[in-house]
Amino acid sequence: MGLSLFTPLSWNDAGFILTGIWNTVIISLVAILVGTLLGLIVGFIRSASNQLVNALLGSILDVLRSVPLIIQLILFSTYVGAIGHPLPPFAAGSIILSLYAMAFMSEVFRGGFNSVPPSMPLAARALGMNAWQTIIYIRLPIGLRTVFPSWLGVALSVIKDSALVSVIGYMELLRTSEQLISRTQQPLEILIGVGIFYFLISYPLSLYGKHIERKMAL
Amino acid sequence: MDYEFHWSIVWRHMPEMLQGAFVTLHVSVLSMLIGILIATPLAIAKLNHNKFFSPIATVWVEIARNTPGLFQIYMAYFGLGALGIHLSPYVAVLCALAFVNTGYLTETFRGGFQSIPKTQYSAAKSLGMSRFQSYRHIILPQMFRRIYHPMTNQFIWAILMSSLGILVGMNELSGETQRLQSLSFRTLEFFIVAAVMYFIITKLVLLSTALIARKLFKGEI
Numbered sequence: 086m087g088l089s090l091f092t093p094l095s096w097n098d099a100g101f102i103l104t105g106i107w108n109t110v111i112i113s114l115v116a117i118l119v120g121t122l123l124g125l126i127v128g129f130i131r132s133a134s135n136q137l138v139n140a141l142l143g144s145i146l147d148v149l150r151s152v153p154l155i156i157q158l159i160l161f162s163t164y165v166g167a168i169g170h171p172l173p174p175f176a177a178g179s180i181i182l183s184l185y186a187m188a189f190m191s192e193v194f195r196g197g198f199n200s201v202p203p204s205m206p207l208a209a210r211a212l213g214m215n216a217w218q219t220i221i222y223i224r225l226p227i228g229l230r231t232v233f234p235s236w237l238g239v240a241l242s243v244i245k246d247s248a249l250v251s252v253i254g255y256m257e258l259l260r261t262s263e264q265l266i267s268r269t270q271q272p273l274e275i276l277i278g279v280g281i282f283y284f285l286i287s288y289p290l291s292l293y294g295k296h297i298e299r300k301m302a303l
Numbered sequence: 304m305d306y307e308f309h310w311s312i313v314w315r316h317m318p319e320m321l322q323g324a325f326v327t328l329h330v331s332v333l334s335m336l337i338g339i340l341i342a343t344p345l346a347i348a349k350l351n352h353n354k355f356f357s358p359i360a361t362v363w364v365e366i367a368r369n370t371p372g373l374f375q376i377y378m379a380y381f382g383l384g385a386l387g388i389h390l391s392p393y394v395a396v397l398c399a400l401a402f403v404n405t406g407y408l409t410e411t412f413r414g415g416f417q418s419i420p421k422t423q424y425s426a427a428k429s430l431g432m433s434r435f436q437s438y439r440h441i442i443l444p445q446m447f448r449r450i451y452h453p454m455t456n457q458f459i460w461a462i463l464m465s466s467l468g469i470l471v472g473m474n475e476l477s478g479e480t481q482r483l484q485s486l487s488f489r490t491l492e493f494f495i496v497a498a499v500m501y502f503i504i505t506k507l508v509l510l511s512t513a514l515i516a517r518k519l520f521k522g523e524i
Contacts, residue, residue: 148502151459151463151501151502151505151506152498152501152502153463153464153466153467153477153501154463155466155467155469155470155477156466156477156494156497156498156501157498159490159494160491160494160495160498163490163491163494164491167305167306167491168305168306169305241369245369245370245371245372246371248371248372248373248374249371249373249467251373252469252470259371259373259374259377263377266381271385272377272381272382272384272385273382273385273386276374276377276378276381276382277382279374280366280370280374280378283369283370283371283374284365284366284369284370287368287369287370288365288369291368291369
């Protein structure tokens with residue numbers, strides 16, 4: 086009997102795969118949440134401020150969008166290591182993924198805020214609302230309603246891009262599957278399983294986005 | 304900060320970095336061309352509800368749009384390898400990129416075709432043009448003008464996605480950077496230069512596509 090180096094996939098691996106799934110879900114949620122909050126703030130600032138501030142913020146966001154995510158992740162995790170404060174992969178990954186989400190979401194929200202007719206906040210002020218009330222009751226609800234499908238699109242791409250955090254050592258779904266592949270040598274079965282998982286998350290959400298878009302168009 | 308930057312080693316390896324940047328551009332352009340070639344008939348099939356090709360187009364589009372790019376590259380490199388189809392890293396990344404581009408472009412083209420008024424088709428027909436002629440001379444030129452901007456975005460996106468070649472050992476900009484930094488351990492320096500190069504590449508591409516658009520459409524965009 087020859088020595089077997091590779092052991093096939095078994096039910097014992099379920100826990101390992103579930104950890105990967107959980108890690109993918111959690112880092113995506115963190116990045117979408119933080120990215121949305123920061124994106125709201127930056128988007129609002131960009132829609133409300135003068136050209137100079139706008140150009141400055143815009144160029145920073147432009148860098149975040151024009152440099153591949155994988156390079157940003159490697160750079161950031163090496164940088165924090167080099168200055169003597171290494172971060173665990175989850176922290177470094179969430180920070181970069183959140184900033185990446187912020188860069189795209191701020192643009193979406195900015196478009197939404199700009200779509201609010203200027204007469205509306207003015208009318209609210211005339212009714213005696215203060216600046217905060219105008220933001221909370223007028224600008225936010227009216228501005229955000231139209232951009233929901235675009236926001237959902239960015240959120241979906243963040244879920245998919247979370248796979249890249251594996252390069253700095255975060256054990257998300259794709260990296261767990263990679264390790265299973267190197268042990269079992271069954272790449273096709275495992276990869277198809279991983280693909281189905283991403284598809285099952287992403288497809289219903291994208292259908293929902295399309296549905297909302299169609300409803301709003303009417 | 305205790306870290307000392309040593310830039311000279313990066314300058315010494317600049318020719319290799321530039322070579323990598325060239326491969327990045329090369330693979331992205333090729334993947335776009337393949338994408339356009341396959342997406343055009345797929346979009347037409349989808350609009351005409353072709354019994355055979357329309358379902359293929361739908362499945363293609365949904366898989367391309369709803370799975371991560373990294374998964375697609377792994378599929379092309381490791382997945383096809385399991386079936387006995389061993390692709391080189393370059394070809395694997397090219398296949399994955401072309402697959403995704405086709406998926407997104409099919410939807411873009413479909414939207415473009417739908418934005419052309421039905422009267423244009425009838426007018427072409429009444430002038431005695433065949434189906435092929437009306438697409439070639441009337442529909443496609445108008446369509447490409449309308450979807451030029453989304454296509455540029457797709458191109459930029461393909462350039463950025465090609466950086467995933469680093470994970471299958473391809474020799475494009477990221478992969479080359481990875482190889483060079485592993486020889487010298489000057490990780491920060493090499494990747495900072497790579498980031499700057501990606502930024503410059505995307506800006507140059509945007510600039511040149513804008514210039515091409517001006518030439519092609521003569522200000523009608």
